[in-house]
Structures are given as structure tokens and as C-alpha cells.
Amino acid sequence: MELYSTLSLLLVVAALFAYVNHRFLRLPPTIGLMTLTLLSSLGLVGLGRLGVPAVLRVAELVRTIDFHTVLMQYMLSFLLFAGAMQLDTRSLGRQRVPVLLLATVGTVISTIMVSCCLYLLLPLFGMPLDFIYCLLFGTLISPTDPVAVLGILTNAGLPKALETNIVGESLFNDGVGVVLFATVLSVAASGADTVDASQVLLLLLREGVGGLALGGVLGFGVFWLLRNVDDYRIEVLLTLALVMGGSALAARLHTSGPLAMVVAGLIVGSQQGRHAMSEVTEDYVDKFWELIDSVLNALLFALMGLEMLVLRIKGQYIGIGLVAVGVVLVARLVSVSIPLSFLRGRREFSEFNLAVLTWGGLRGGISVALALSLPPSMPRELLVGITYVVVVFSILGQGLTIGPLAARLQRGRSK
Template structure:
């Protein structure tokens, strides 16, 4: 009954705020939901300090929610599968080299830069941190999440290639970032003295290669099953089974569920995969996953906002977090610049690719979930506080300005031509 009450609360809040945003604010849905929930949470924090009983009950209800488990074990698989299905695989194939480089080399560069910068910056705020924990923060903050700005990017009329690069990178670097975080976390838990590089590399390969292989197997099996059926109800159910069964199997095999869902979604949503469906089935499958994506994103951003009720974020953490925002943006700029500099020798890129890839690299729920998964024996409160500041700035600050920036850059390019 408690689980049902919690889910009901989240869904009612999400629906009400979605209505308010659509009716009055007219912001991009995820940004509007995040802003409204944050403002409401700050108000509830004030009422909670006054001891209002109803607010205290809401706080206790939110406290029972395991954000990491809800997102990483339940919601993320659906969100990544849905996002991969909607991606144009032909365009992704043409942009596969920049997407792979940005998702792998770019994520590694960003992780190392953020770790080194954090190690130097935090002592200025009297918050010194061991380098292994700085590296842990770098791995959890590096994955990007452009869900909040995809609609804005489409309306801004960006070149299709650039849009594919941003979306494709985010789908794959989510999986890469989670695998990297798991590897660094295992080192942090074991301690430097017990660190075994061979074992760490084996863990990394098992998670990454295993996830990619499992996703390919699930996607191909799903494609064969869909091709042999011509009933939209059964076929929608099959896609749902791929996600639920596939993510459970990935957890059992200790491979990367996010990477598996991305690959499976790309195969099912590919041109060949869609030819296995009738026009009616394709329409129902697309609408079903569009609805799933919308509902889960609404719940995710409401849940992120409500976390403010239970997090302890001091003024010192906020100040450090704002400094880290600049550090994360700088790391993003460098981690995008280096792969692009290699790629420019072989292919042309849009004039404003660097600016859009840098500013469009939003941090979201995955970073918060990974931070909240840290054990209490680590400096969890500090890392969660800084992560939350970076994510809120990213979604509200970058999310609200990415559209105007894209439009301005487009106009500047048009004038030059």
C-alpha cells in the first residue's frame, strides 16, 4: 500500500505540473516540470521547518524512495530503449565515428579533467577530497542527458548530422559512464592497496562487451519474432518483453543493462526492424513508446525535484557546486574539442558543432542516481550536494538557453553565407 501511495503521489504531482506548464509556462516539458517541482520543494522545506504535519508526512514518503534503484533498475532501461528506437539509424550510421569517439574518448577525457580539477578546487572551499573520490565524481558527472532539449534542438532547425551526434552520443555515453563508474567504485571500495588492474579491466570488458553483445542478441531475437507476427497488440507486448526481460537478464549476467537496451532499441527501431512491422503496428509501437517515454520523464524530473526535501545541501556545498559547474563545462569543451580535432582531418563539421555539443551536453537523472548510490562510508553527502547543483544548473540554465543559442548561431552562419 505504501508503494502505491508513493507512486500515486508522484503521478498526481507530475500530471498537475505538466498541466500548469502546458497551460501557463509553456517551457519544454522536462524543464518546466523540474522548475515547478524545485520551487514547490523549496516551499515545502520551509513549511517542514515550521513543523506542518502534512508536509512532514510527504517528506517521510519521499525519504522511503530509493532514487538510484527506481532510475537505474527500472526507469533507465525503458528510457534508453525508447530513445534508441526513435533515432534514425541511417543517420547514426553516417555519424558513427564521431558518436563512438565522443561517447568513449570524450567521456574518459571529461572524467579525468573533472577529477583533477575537483582535486584542486575543493580545498579552496575547505572541502579536501581524496583523488579516488574525485575520479568517482568525474565518472558520474560525465555522462550527458539531452532529453530536456531534444524538442528545442529539432525546432531550432539544426543540421541533422549534429542532432544525431548529440542524441547518439548521449545514448551510448550513458552506458559507458555507468560502466566506468562501476569500475572506479570497485577500486574505491577495495582501496588502492587491493587494486588489481587486470581484474578492473576484466570488469570493464565484461560490462561493456557483455552489454553490447546481449543487446545485439535481444534486438535480433526481437526482430525475428516481430517479423513472424502481424498483430499490433502482440508486437507491442514483445517490445515490452525485450526491455523488462533483457534488463533483468543483464543484471543476472552482470553486464551493462543500459548498453544492452541501447543496442536492442537501435536494432528494433532500424529500417530493417520497422519493415518487419505492418504500418498499423509501427504506428502503435511508436505511440506506445512515446507515451512511456513521456510518463517516465515526467516522473523522473518530479522525483529529482522532490529529492530536495530530503537532501542536506549546505551553502558551502552550493558555493563549491557553482565552481564545479564551470569546471564541468570546461571539461566538456575539451573532451569535445579533442575528438573533433581528429575528425576534422577527414570530414567537415558544422561551424557551430563545438558550441552546440558543449552547451548541449546536459547532465541529468543518471548523475544524481549514481551519486545517491554511493555508500555512506564515502563522502556521499558532499558528492551528492555538488552533483545536484551541477544537474540543476545544467537542466535549467543550459536547457533554457540552448534553443536561443542554436537560433543565434544559425542566423550568424546564414549571414556569413
């Protein structure tokens, strides 16, 4: 009953805020939901400190939610599969090299830069941290969030190739970031002295390569099943079974579920995959996953806002977080510039592309979920506080301005 009450609360909040945003604010859904939930949460925090019983009961319900499990093991698989289904695989094929470089080399560069800067800056605030914990923060904040990106950038009016770069990168670097985070967390929990390089490499291979391979097997398996049946109800059910069963299997095999779902979604949503469906089935499958994507996006940002009720974010953490915003943006600029510099001889990457790729690298619920998964024995409150500041700035600050920025830069480029 408690689980039902919690889900009911989230759904009611998400539905009401989605309505208010659509009817009055008219902001992009992701930004509108985040704005409303944060503002309402700040008000509820104030009422909670006054001891209002109803607010205290809501806070208790929120405390029962395992944010990391809900997002990483359940919601993320659906969101990534839906996002990959919507991506134009032909355009992705043409942009595969920059997407691969940004999702791998770029994520690693950003992780190293953010980690080193945080390690050097925290003593200035009187809060020095071991480097391994700074590295943890680097791994959780460096990947751009496909949920935030898909919800905002698809309406920003970007050139198709550039949109594919940003969305494709966000889908894949999420999996890369989760793999890196799991590896560093394992080292931090065991102690750097007790873990050797072979163990780290084995973990990376099992999570990364295993996730890619599992996604390929599941995607082609369901593609074969879709090709041999012509009933939209069965075919929608097959895609749903792919996501639920595939993510459960990935968890059992200790491979990366996010990577597996991205690969499976790309295969099922490819031109060949769509040829396996009739026009009626394709329409039903697209609408089903579009609805799933919209509902889960609303629930995710309602959940992120309500988490403010139970977090203890000190004023000092906000100050560090604001500094971290600048660090993360500079690291994003460098991590985009270096991979793209390798391609200048093969294709043109203008300052326009660099600016949009840098400012369009939004952080979201995945970073928050990873931070909340840290055990109490680690500096969890500090890292969660910094992460929340960076994510809120990213979604509200960057998300609100990426469209106007892209339009302004395009006008300047056409002169």
C-alpha cells in the same frame, strides 16, 4: 500500500505540473517540470522546517524511494529503449565515428579533467578529498543525459546531423559512464591497494562488451519474432517484454543494462526492424513507446524535485557546485574539441558545431542517481550536493538557452 502511495504521489505531482506547464508556462516539458518541482520543493522544505505535518509525511514517503534503483534498474531501460527507437539509424550510421569518439574518448577526457580540477579546488574550500572520490564525481558528472537531451534538443531546431551527434552520443556515453562509475566505485570500496589492473579490465569487459553483446542478441531475437507475426497487440507486448526481461537479465549477468537497451532499441527501431512490422503495428509501437517516454520523463523530474525534501545541501556545497559548473563546461569543451580534431581531415566541424555540442551536453537524473547510490561511508552528501547544483544549472540554464543559442549561431553563420 506504501509503494502504491509513493507512486501515486509521484504521478499526481507529475500530472499536475505537466498540465500547469502546458497550460501556462509553455516551457519545454523537461524544463517546465524541473522548474515547477524545484520551486515547489523549496517551498515544501521551508514548510517542513516549520514542522507542518502533511509536509513531513510527504518527506517520509520520499525517503522510502531508492532513487538509484528506480532510475538505473527500471526507468532508464525504458527511457533509453524509447530514445533509441526514435533515432534515425541511417543518420546515426553516417555519424557513427564522431558519436563513438564522443561517447568513449570524450567521456574519458572529461572524467579525468573534472577529477583533477576538483582534487585541486576542494582544498581551497577547506574540504580536501582523496583523489579516488574526485574520480567518482568525474565519472558520474561527465556523461550527458539522454533523458534531458531527448526532451529538449529535439525541439531546438538543430541540423539533422548535429542533432544525431548529440542524441546518439548521449545514448551511448550514458552506458560508458555507468560502466566507468561502477568500476571506480568498486576500486574505492575495496581500496586501491587491493585491486589490480586485471580485475578492473575484467569488470570493464563484463559490463561494457557484455552489455553490447546482450543487446545485440536480444534485439535480433525480437526482430525475428516480429517478422513472424502480424498482430500489433502481440508485437507491442514483445517490445515491452524485451525491455523488462532484458534489463532483468542484464542485472543478473552483471552487464550494462543501459548499453543493452540502447543496442536493442536501435535494432528494433532500424529500417529493417520497421520492415518487420505492418504500418498499423509500427504506428501502435511508436505511439506506445512515445507515451511511455512522456510518462516516465514526467515521473523522473517530479522525483528529482521531491528529492530536495530529504537532501541536506549546505551553503558551502552550493558554492563548490557553482565552481564545478564552470569546470564541467570547460571539460566538456575540451572533451568535444579533441575527438573532433581527429576528424577534421575527413569532415567539416565548424565552430557552430563545437559550440552547440558543448552547450548541449546536458546533465540530468542519471548523474543524480549515481551520486545518491554512494554509500554513507564515502563523502556522499558533498558529492550529491555538487551534483545537484550542476544538474539544475544544466537543465535550467543550458536547456533554456540551447535553442536560442543555436538559432543565433545559425543566423551568424548564414551572413
